[in-house]
Amino acid sequence: MLSIKNLRVSISGKEILRGINLEVKPGEVHAIMGPNGTGKSTLASVISGRDIYDITEGEIIFKGKNLLEMSIEDRASEGIFLGFQYPVEIPGVSITNFMRTAINEQRKYHGLDPMPASEFLAKMEEKKQMLEIQAKLANRSVNEGFSGGEKKKNEIFQMAMLDPDLAILDETDSGLDIDALKIVANGVNKLRKPDNSFLVITHYQRLLDYIVPDIVHVLFDGRIVRSGGKELAVELEEKGYEWIKAEMD
Amino acid sequence: MEKDPNNILDEVTQGEYKYGFYTDIEMDTAPMGLSEDTVRFISAKKNEPEWLLQYRLDAYRKWLVMTEPTWAHIHHAPINYQDIFYYAAPKRKKELTNLDEVDPELIETFNKLGISLEEQKRLTGVAVDAVIDSVSVKTTFTETLEKQGIIFCSFSEAVQKVPELVKQYLGTVVPSDDNYFAALNSAVFSDGSFCYIPKGVRCPIELSTYFRINAANTGQFERTLIIGDEGSYVSYMEGCTAPMRDENQLHAAIVEIIALKDAQVKYSTVQNWYPGNKKGEGGIYNFVTKRGICKGNNSKISWTQVETGSAITWKYPSVVLMGDNSVGEFYSVAVTNNFQQADTGSKMIHLGKNTKSTIISKGISAGQSSNSYRGLVKMTKRAENSRNFSQCDSLLLGDRCGAHTFPYIKTENKTSIVEHEATTSKISDDQLFYCNQRGISTESAIGLIVNGYAREVLKQLPMEFAVEAQKLLSISLEGSVG
Ligand SMILES: Nc1ncnc2c1ncn2[C@@H]1O[C@H](COP(=O)(O)OP(=O)(O)OP(=O)(O)O)[C@@H](O)[C@H]1O
Numbered sequence: 001m002l003s004i005k006n007l008r009v010s011i012s013g014k015e016i017l018r019g020i021n022l023e024v025k026p027g028e029v030h031a032i033m034g035p036n037g038t039g040k041s042t043l044a045s046v047i048s049g050r051d052i053y054d055i056t057e058g059e060i061i062f063k064g065k066n067l068l069e070m071s072i073e074d075r076a077s078e079g080i081f082l083g084f085q086y087p088v089e090i091p092g093v094s095i096t097n098f099m100r101t102a103i104n105e106q107r108k109y110h111g112l113d114p115m116p117a118s119e120f121l122a123k124m125e126e127k128k129q130m131l132e133i134q135a136k137l138a139n140r141s142v143n144e145g146f147s148g149g150e151k152k153k154n155e156i157f158q159m160a161m162l163d164p165d166l167a168i169l170d171e172t173d174s175g176l177d178i179d180a181l182k183i184v185a186n187g188v189n190k191l192r193k194p195d196n197s198f199l200v201i202t203h204y205q206r207l208l209d210y211i212v213p214d215i216v217h218v219l220f221d222g223r224i225v226r227s228g229g230k231e232l233a234v235e236l237e238e239k240g241y242e243w244i245k246a247e248m249d
Numbered sequence: 250m251e252k253d254p255n256n257i258l259d260e261v262t263q264g265e266y267k268y269g270f271y272t273d274i275e276m277d278t279a280p281m282g283l284s285e286d287t288v289r290f291i292s293a294k295k296n297e298p299e300w301l302l303q304y305r306l307d308a309y310r311k312w313l314v315m316t317e318p319t320w321a322h323i324h325h326a327p328i329n330y331q332d333i334f335y336y337a338a339p340k341r342k343k344e345l346t347n348l349d350e351v352d353p354e355l356i357e358t359f360n361k362l363g364i365s366l367e368e369q370k371r372l373t374g375v376a377v378d379a380v381i382d383s384v385s386v387k388t389t390f391t392e393t394l395e396k397q398g399i400i401f402c403s404f405s406e407a408v409q410k411v412p413e414l415v416k417q418y419l420g421t422v423v424p425s426d427d428n429y430f431a432a433l434n435s436a437v438f439s440d441g442s443f444c445y446i447p448k449g450v451r452c453p454i455e456l457s458t459y460f461r462i463n464a465a466n467t468g469q470f471e472r473t474l475i476i477g478d479e480g481s482y483v484s485y486m487e488g489c490t491a492p493m494r495d496e497n498q499l500h501a502a503i504v505e506i507i508a509l510k511d512a513q514v515k516y517s518t519v520q521n522w523y524p525g526n527k528k529g530e531g532g533i534y535n536f537v538t539k540r541g542i543c544k545g546n547n548s549k550i551s552w553t554q555v556e557t558g559s560a561i562t563w564k565y566p567s568v569v570l571m572g573d574n575s576v577g578e579f580y581s582v583a584v585t586n587n588f589q590q591a592d593t594g595s596k597m598i599h600l601g602k603n604t605k606s607t608i609i610s611k612g613i614s615a616g617q618s619s620n621s622y623r624g625l626v627k628m629t630k631r632a633e634n635s636r637n638f639s640q641c642d643s644l645l646l647g648d649r650c651g652a653h654t655f656p657y658i659k660t661e662n663k664t665s666i667v668e669h670e671a672t673t674s675k676i677s678d679d680q681l682f683y684c685n686q687r688g689i690s691t692e693s694a695i696g697l698i699v700n701g702y703a704r705e706v707l708k709q710l711p712m713e714f715a716v717e718a719q720k721l722l723s724i725s726l727e728g729s730v731g
């Protein structure tokens with residue numbers, strides 16, 4: 001699905017990712033943990049194609065295609081979804097309109113006609129119910145005036161609508177109350193299929209109780225310094241990052 | 250059996266009704282330049298009564314001693330008023346035989362707007378062989394209106410049919426010496442719409458210039474007069490979203506609206522005249538005076554405009570709130586791209602007690618364009634307990650364009666409240682990244698964001714207009730970022 005080799009990335013002369021290697025197979029859920037400012041969101045942005053970074057070395061292959069040569073929107077249409085850590089507001093644009101545009105642009109990329117309105121509305125309805133989203137929310141402008149938790153839920157809703165092959169969820173759990181966390185985790189679990197993958201960035205092992213990862217990685221100072229099973233997350237929760245730092249020295 | 254007006258509208262909007270809507274009047278042009286003779290020539294051509302000729306001549310004499318205003322935030326080469334033809338009888342566009350002969354760029358725009366092939370032919374002057382029975386549709390339409398006593402025709406027709414009404418109201422809202430361009434229009438106006446809604450009548454259909462004979466040929470000095478008699482209601486739409494080309498560079502229109510006691514008049518327009526090319530060459534100079542008067546108590550006038558065309562737009566649709574409890578509204582989206590210049594806004598003159606006005610202006614600038622809001626809110630001494638709320642927002646695309654806000658507020662009483670809010674914003678990289686990440690191209694993302702930004706105004710438009718206007722906004726900004 002996704003294969004990252006020796007990826008080095010800097011921004012304004014400062015190196016942030018310093019040789020990332022990562023292999024995600026179809027059907028797998030990978031968790032990425034690590035202290036603040038170690039480059040987790042940067043990695044997510046680079047995979048998505050944000051062009052404010054200098055990619056000095058390495059490659060990213062997605063479903064056999066060289067991602068680094070593709071535009072942001074083409075990567076999205078190829079099946080990459082990023083659930084943002086800080087979703088942005090788009091005043092005056094309803095979620096319905098936003099989603100319809102996104103779905104139809106992605107369909108256009110694949111040479112398909114726009115989705116018939118009835119099919120689209122049915123899909124909206126289904127996903128809203130799955131994520132227990134109030135009907136009203138879909139008529140509101142994208143993220144405008146949403147609470148922190150509502151924004152995160154809306155990201156998962158969009159993911160469900162777009163049905164990506166690889167979903168990168170950047171701290172989707174932060175800001176969610178316990179019930180919302182369960183709903184979101186449930187939603188993700190329902191979307192898990194043998195042929196799609198998840199990259200879940202989180203600080204808390206709690207989320208991983210619900211979305212059980214196949215592999216947990218620790219990102220530290222721009223490098224993946226340790227990978228393991230889900231017990232690694234438990235260990236991190238107990239011992240903190242000092243323990244890893246100590247081992248590295 | 251009475252026909253359901255909705256059915257008629259469907260019939261009219263779905264059928265290919267628009268072709269027959271010109272009359273083949275022999276080409277006839279006044280000599281170039283402006284003089285008393287030109288004015289007399291125009292009036293004679295139109296077979297006008299003596300009082301109207303005198304009205305024109307009076308305006309012409311006033312115009313002679315006036316000077317072009319210089320206060321607007323616009324720049325253009327001097328206009329040579331002797332270098333213009335002031336009267337050309339409506340003429341057909343050059344007949345082409347095939348759409349292949351039309352500028353491909355224009356065709357592309359038509360396709361993006363979703364304008365049908367047949368309609369494209371009509372707009373570009375390609376000969377259409379299958380002329381459907383447009384006359385009957387038009388007749389049904391007129392009959393529906395006539396049954397209710399509504400008069401809706403061209404201004405010239407009105408002068409012949411209902412001269413007393415025209416005489417009673419012409420120039421009562423915009424005096425012939427109101428401003429330089431108004432004086433010019435009053436002297437040489439070509440044609441436009443006339444609309445009268447009788448007492449207590451609620452006009453059952455949106456009155457669109459689409460349905461009016463010769464609508465495409467109103468000329469460069471358009472004159473429109475709308476009268477809502479006591480307790481009446483009308484929604485009037487003018488303009489069209491398809492790009493309008495015209496060899497005449499100078500346009501100076503006047504629209505007057507009169508709302509008597511308890512009447513409501515809603516005026517919506519989409520202006521998409523040729524804006525000039527990407528280098529800023531060519532394009533229409535559009536100097537318009539639009540004003541309404543809420544003459545009676547509890548009357549209401551609302552202006553909604555979507556301005557995307559013209560090289561220069563100079564336009565301040567205004568409302569004089571004379572009746573007590575009257576309401577004035579102005580909703581505007583003005584888009585400027587490339588080298589376009591817009592200086593537009595509104596004036597709300599509160600004369601009556603408890604009057605209320607709202608101004609919502611959304612300026613969107615891209616390229617190297619200049620977009621100014623200019624507004625006046627005046628609360629006179631008599632206008633006790635009146636309110637105005639103004640919201641003027643500017644959205645900048647790129648950093649070579651300019652947005653300016655010139656609000657003027659005059660309050661002569663202590664019980665009225667005037668609120669003014671202004672914001673300037675940009676489309677952020679984060680917003681674009683967010684949209685791109687969902688698979689939305691930058692071009693579509695800009696269209697989406699801009700339409701969201703203008704939503705408050707667009708939702709004021711009649712349904713059939715709103716959808717087209719949304720597409721138009723996106724198209725007008727194509728290539729402006731990236
Ligand atoms: N646009 C930028 N310009 C300069 N530095 C940046 C920029 N974006 C990120 N950085 C820096 O890169 C480093 C990694 O940031 P990133 O957001 O990837 O961290 P993170 O691991 O997601 O942290 P957190 O857990 O707090 O979300 C930080 O030191 C940050 O300040």
Ligand SMILES: [Mg+2]
Binds near residue numbers: 040170
């Ligand atoms: Mg982060």
